[in-house]
Amino acid sequence: MVETELVRIEEYAEENNVPIMTKDGIEFLTEYIKKHKVKRILEIGAAIGYSAIKMALVDEQIEITTIERDEKRYLEAVKNIKKFHLEDRINLIYKDAFDVKIEGTYDLIFIDAAKAQNIKFFEMFSKYLNPKGTIITDNMNFHGLVNKDPEDIKSRNLRALVRKLKDYATFLKENKKYDTEFLEIGDGIAISRPQ
Numbered sequence: 001m002v003e004t005e006l007v008r009i010e011e012y013a014e015e016n017n018v019p020i021m022t023k024d025g026i027e028f029l030t031e032y033i034k035k036h037k038v039k040r041i042l043e044i045g046a047a048i049g050y051s052a053i054k055m056a057l058v059d060e061q062i063e064i065t066t067i068e069r070d071e072k073r074y075l076e077a078v079k080n081i082k083k084f085h086l087e088d089r090i091n092l093i094y095k096d097a098f099d100v101k102i103e104g105t106y107d108l109i110f111i112d113a114a115k116a117q118n119i120k121f122f123e124m125f126s127k128y129l130n131p132k133g134t135i136i137t138d139n140m141n142f143h144g145l146v147n148k149d150p151e152d153i154k155s156r157n158l159r160a161l162v163r164k165l166k167d168y169a170t171f172l173k174e175n176k177k178y179d180t181e182f183l184e185i186g187d188g189i190a191i192s193r194p195q
Helices: 002-015 022-035 050-057 071-083 115-128 156-174
Strands: 042-046 064-066 090-092 106-111 127-135 178-183 189-194
Touching: 002 050, 002 071, 022 050, 022 064, 022 106, 022 127, 022 189, 042 050, 042 115, 050 064, 050 071, 050 156, 071 090, 106 115, 115 127, 115 156, 156 178, 156 189
Parallel strands: 042 064, 042 106, 064 090, 106 127
Antiparallel strands: 127 189, 178 189
């Protein structure tokens, strides 16, 4: 039942152009959670609840707060989380992440929302990270476009987005408070840990 439902969510995402993590990306994330015994997770960007569900299924003690501002995706996430009976452990918030009041601290903060806002998300939410916690950011390569010559990207909006992702990578590399490792897994993952 679990696998069938997960496949159904993956198919819905593909049919409706909802960006969810790649297979190897989500596999890496869930393994990381297992290995580091992560229990409290804050996710910026729930989309349809796929990654929150996958993370919650790692361990029954995991609690997740996840934020989504798109109404259609939020409503789909509510439905999906209920199907897995995870509404007690996944707190889904329908709001713009910048308007959310967060309480407590987290072992893992997962940034997977509007890519152009990554620096702001990092600065705003990193204060809720446990001293031994981790911030993981997805889509660092953005479908391979980050490593392309900007001249090859036809869309001006896409060029601007890629520039912001490059700025974010620079921000992480130069951040004296965090050590960041960049992995060529999935769509590119950054793992930032407090120094």
